[in-house]
Amino acid sequence: MSHEEDKLAERLTGLRGRLSENQRVEILSALGLVDHYVTIQTPIGAATVAFNDRGISFLRRATSPERFAADYARQVGRRPLTPGGRPPAGVLTALRTGRTGNIRVDLRSLTPFQRDVLTVTREVPVGEVRPYSWIAARIGRPRAVRAVGTALGHNPVPLVIPCHRVIRSDGQPGDYIFGPDTKQTILHAEGVDLDHLAELHRRGFSFVASESTGVFCHPSCHNARRISDQHRVLLTDAAQAAERHFRPCRVCRPAPVAD
């Protein structure tokens, strides 16, 4: 988070009294130094979102303004927060469909590592999931698996950035800001069959391949789901895929591609 911006915001806040409240908010707003917040409907019920000119900065289940402000201050910072205003266009629809990839977000308050994690997480489409270890590999830190989980736990904009689509490699949902049950519920609504994924894992399989296309995928990849029974092959790991000359799917990237 920019220290300069924080100091500027503080100084402007200090002008209370000399400027009218409206003038003050107007200035801060124009500088992107104040967030507005409103309550909206989401697939998991009412939520409060904070936003500014850069995009959405924070989302939580709707509780009270005080509680929201406290959580916001703790996670986003001391930027002023004021009720009202219009959230970025298309947010409601995006949240309803789960296609949130184009919604603008403000991740200024995060560390580069956290930003990397969340940026890659945005690539997971509706109806699909990826393991924590996949995110770690994608950001070039294959062993930072646990740190990825921690970073996702600090996702300031759940639902908008679909951290619920990142699950454990054994097919269990893993933890979630709104609890594992909610995570499971959302995934089910999005069309993910967690039981099937857990079953595959139990039998030792991580990937699905097609003998007609020669491509292997994560089991939840939409390409994998179209493989016909006669062409479908289950794989234990990337090494086995290589042995059998399957190449990784370019959509779900089941393994780092050597090119």
Place this chain on the structure above:
DNA sequence: TCGGTGGCCCTTA
């Protein structure tokens, strides 16, 4: 098959 366990690595107090 499942629970325990050490390794890993980023963040925070």
Place this chain on the structure above:
DNA sequence: ATAAGGGCCACCG
């Protein structure tokens, strides 16, 4: 600055 701990994971018995 340093140590503890977390939305994990692979391995072991």
